[in-house]
Amino acid sequence: MARKRASRRRFLATVLGASTVGLSGCGSDGDATTTPGDAGTETPRNTPTPTAAATPTDTPEPTDTPTPTDTQTPTDTAEPTATATATPGASSFASWPTFMRNDEHWGHHSEAAGPHESVTVDWRAEFDQDAVNATPVLVDGTLYVGAGGSGDDDGSFHALNPVTGETKWSKDLAAPVTSAAAIDSGFAYFGTTDGVFYALNTDDGSVFWEWDLGSTEDFTAPVVVDRGIYVGSTSSRLYKFDALDGGLEWNQNTYGVITAPPVYVDGMVYATSADHELYAVTASGSLQWTKDLGGAANGVAHRRRRLFATSENNTLTQINVRGSTSWETSRGEAFAATPAVTEDHVFAGTRDGTLFAFDVGDGRELWRVTDPSGGVTAPPVVADGTVYVGSRDGNVYAVTAETGDLEWSFATSNNIEDAAPVVAGGRVYIGSQDGTFYALGE
Template identity: 30%
Template sequence: MKFIRLFTLLLIVYSFTSCKKKHTPEPEPDVTGTVYVGSDDKNLYAINATTGLKKWAFATDEAIFSSPSFVNGVVYVGSFDKKVYAVNAATGAKKWEFATDGLIFSSPYVVNGVVYIGSTDQKLYALDAATGAKKWEFAAEGSVDSSPMVVNGVVFVGSEGKKVYALDAVTGAKKWEFAMSGTSATTPTSPTFANGVVYACDFQRTLFAIDAATGAKKWEFKTEASIDSSPTVKNGLVYITSFDFKLRALDAATGIEKWQFEIGITGMSSPTVSNGFVYVGSIPGRLYAVDAVTGLKKWQLITDDMRPAMYSSLTAAEGKIYACTGEKKIYALDATTGASEWVFQTEGLINSSPCVVTASGNVYHSGVSGVQE
């Protein structure tokens, strides 16, 4: 009897010991934050926001101009391989992909479990964020290179057919369309929404303020050269750049110019506003921090190898500025001084804009994505 009890006790001890040996420790939570960005080298990168070291890279079949979006542990992005991807934000493993019939310049807007994204196949798609299944598609007039924005159940997006559309976010039904000026085909920039007004620029030198409810024009402002960047709205001011080498601040209600600042060639990079300053890059090799109210320069960074990419916009996140360049690099800079904290090198140009997820879980996008903080 004693032998049986002893044998039973040994079996129990052995069982616990065996279980303990097979136990795999849980991975420690990421407390560093991550920068997500695409590149012309066909990769979507996850970069440690503190050190600038690569966490993982996800390979697509063509260049990535689309700016990634992060929601609930998943990164969404489009590629020139005509596909939309959902990628596990922690591991870089693919969750699903959706094929369109055109290149994807557009950046995804994700809200209420739906991914909205445009394609050069002249369609705007609404996809189930969990599965990638198509919910609906809207046939636009011309390529949809612009990034959509969703506010109060309405999707706002532009197309190359000189149109800005307002669509029902659930059904895709058109509520209204606004015709841009100009005689040639022009792609409106990604729209921005503030206080019941949609702001969008066209390549024919005009910024439009459009009533979000009706699609009626409230006002327009003409620059001296083409506009191919998206407007940014903050604290009652609209900030735009144009190919006349200027950064402008306009009254959001009236369109009256408040100030302008000479910055050089800006390409398609949109202004970023954070903590009372406007950040914008220009060619060759300049990055400016300008007082958002007065237009006075706070600091200017000049480097030989930091030529801003033509499409990428800066992202501001908790005291840092993340800037992608035409020299295949992404910089993390101190927002107050412009001092470089780290540099990450890719194998291709970076026309995608960074999406930053901080250690505290806050998510920051650039204005070009259509997402406003």
């Protein structure tokens, strides 16, 4: 294994300036700090230390405001420039700093605003890679998304303006980025399919540290809590890295590939594996218990001391934090991804193209949507009373959370297999295997 550490000078600066900030999920709504809605004023969560390389267009100088040429005729006032209007309100967008919004992977943001009528493309971004399989994240007015798929020889990672789609910076990488990043304390943490895990500065995309495992394994989206990074991989291992210097603290063998991100809550890490088991591991690396789900396990979410796990055994199972089954429900096809969980409902898709809603308390089915003609193998998210999800038929669907009524659908040009959307500022942001990253608005 080869590790490239940050310089001692930068490391000490980071320790002093950022080491006390984390995504511990201890806020009242699942974030480290309370996140105001899209229309409010958001308190920055993990604001990086300002540098001399601040982009002038991010905050226009007072002189950029055009002066009216005729004070007696208000209509003669010059129109604002594109620079002045490039990021109105972007910093107040609902925050999705990690996969499915928080460390517990609710996939639910009660204060995010999304579109409910038919949508069009507000903007789109195309990268050098043929596919965008990674789930995006959104923090402090910036979208972060990786690119690349199984057909790509390389990958890239991008910071984008969520209003205009303008690229703030990009980082070319030697292999595809197929999972979401986690943004914490001014760094973006993610892995690539060649077994390299990165920490990039969110200011400019420069590498703070990287760890090369010397293999071709791929990583799940990580969760970052205090100084710990918890991430699964296709090498059948759950890893913990040190967030500030990239040191490997421990790894837990699961005897099956891990394709879904782990959950962190109350000092415990929960991860699903293809060996059929749900693993409960302490933050110090001690295995506490396992739960056999009867088939390859495809994802887990947590809410109110209950775990919700999906599997190829065609079951969705609710398990308490001691490892005992509370309820399980079976359908005709496998539940393929991490479910979304609200206070009352659990939403999960199946490989036959069905999206289900279940009662969170007893698992009874509330409704189902069969419109997708391809598998619903990507995780759904819930915002503003609507469930948003992509499908292998290439469409993005918006469904009323209470009733299952279809609000709209939008066709991309290829499958949406793994990418969950982010919803904020009245838009849905999602990638497709057609190589395009979309911003959809009414």
